[in-house]
Amino acid sequence: MAPKKKKLAVIGDPVAHSLSPQMQNAALRALGLPFVYSKIRVHPEDLKKFFREEVPKLAGFNSTLPHKERLFPFMDWVCPKARIIGAINTVVRRGKRLWGFNTDGDGYLVSLYRENGFSLEQKNVCLLGAGGAARSLAVAMATAGVRRVSFHNRTVERGAKLARYLKGHFPKVSFSYTGLSGTPFHQSLSKCDLLVNTTSLGLGKTAFKDFPWQHIPSGVLVSDIVYNPRITPFLRSAQGQGFPIHTGEGMLVHQGALSFLLWTGRVPDTALMHRTLLKSLSRLS
């Protein structure tokens, strides 16, 4: 008889849209590992019940909105990066012990390197946005030796607060902030090596209408963490201006691959995960 499969899952609310099961199960099957990955919808008010009744049956899980920030009280240990980010996207269970990690930012960096050969050491990065996604990217970049990270956000004070907070954790990195228009924004753009959209907005929406591409040096890599559509209006516009681009689905692949490694101790076939994800995405469009 085949051994009983260990259970992995992604929890969220909503979670129906998640493409992680297809991607993770393809990689688990390819290595013949006795795990199966599913999705579980957990309402925020049912989180305690989920930990009591479901977690003991899981070997580990991913978390997405709205749970990432709410898992801390349930953990026995949380890795330093997840603590600084303030969000957990991967939980590993060993017996009764639960360990929390955040693989989002590192997944993004692996994707940048694998797909565009871009590494962060001593680079200047401009991030559009100053929310949770910007924070996880900035923490991973700071750990990877970035020179400067600038937050360009609609709510300027939010960027200022995030810059101050991160300076406290990474004193060697320079953090700055501006709004989404005006001279300081343009000056910052003129010095960047990488420009990343971490907001869920495309161009066309008011914030990025008439994006000031003319201030960005030619050859700068333009990246978006949104993966559906794969070529976002922001990336399409960048392409139209002749900039190289980096698409968002690679972050999903590599954060998932790092979670996979934490659960199974094995390195998954990320090319297979990527192909599987692109196939699922093409079915959606």
Ligand code: ATR
């Ligand atoms: P996430 O975890 O995906 O980063 P979040 O923490 O809610 O989500 O952050 C959303 C980001 O998108 C913020 O930077 C937000 O800007 P504000 O801090 O000014 O709200 C940005 N954003 C959302 N809607 C926007 C809009 N219409 N114009 C400009 N920025 C917007």
